[in-house]
Amino acid sequence: MVIHLMGPSKTYNLKPCERCGFTPQAGIFKTCLDCFLNVYSLYRYEYDVSYLKLVFKRSGSCSIWDCRPANQVVETAYRLLKDKSFRSYNFSLNNCEDFAVYCKTGMAMSNQRVIWV
Template sequence: MRSVSRGALRPGDHIFSGRMLHLYFHHGIYVGKGTVTKSNNEKEEIDDAVIHFLGIGKSRSESPCERCGHSSRRIGVVITCLDCFLEDHSIYVYKYNVPYLMLCLKRSGTCTVWSSKPADEVIQTAFSLLEKNSFGNYNFFGNNCEDFATYCKTGVATSNQTAGVLFGFGVPGIIGYNVFKGIFYRN
């Protein structure tokens, strides 16, 4: 798994960043330019914006970011600057349409066999979910940041990271996870 530079990012990329010594990853959709609402309710357009899905305690920022206004009190679908998304960690780009063998050999939460929609559709989906804050309640096992990002990219909310933790890697893990989600997290 190789990190990428900021300059290599393209709007519509599903990006992720390691947390807690890479025990898990935080996922989001890089949108490039985006309008953020700062703590004084002033709107400002920023470059390097990311739309991602946060639960309680998923951000370490104590006070609002001067650049984008993000603070740890905001949960749900949010838009932040890339720095707030990364929290001083490296950037990785999630791979789509990988061969099954690669999926089995890669760390879960870094790629999928699913194909991605075109970038403009991905961005439109992410902004629509942001505007409506309509991705439900955050839950690590059934509705998390990877579910959000893969939904934006494919139309299907899935988390290979959670599948690997709960049910094992590769197709058996993905099948187990989707059965689990279908039983416990019906929308």
């Protein structure tokens, strides 16, 4: 199962999942891996990489921050799911990467919108 933040654009024309019963809608949800992937592939996000690697990486693939222990990451995700306390989805200001990085590091940050000078 996966706890994740979904935006409204990912909910169009999707039927309820036969496996987990999830009905697509925007917000924080716990779904099966099939619902989460929705025909896409799974990619590994790396933590505690060098600043140089971060600068030359592909968008959304790594972070210079250390990640929390797995049990703390899961506890954070469950707390946010239960309390619905993470900000509402916004494509450019609060997206699924912000949610995942927050659960892993305690800081909501998306490398997708970082502009390097």
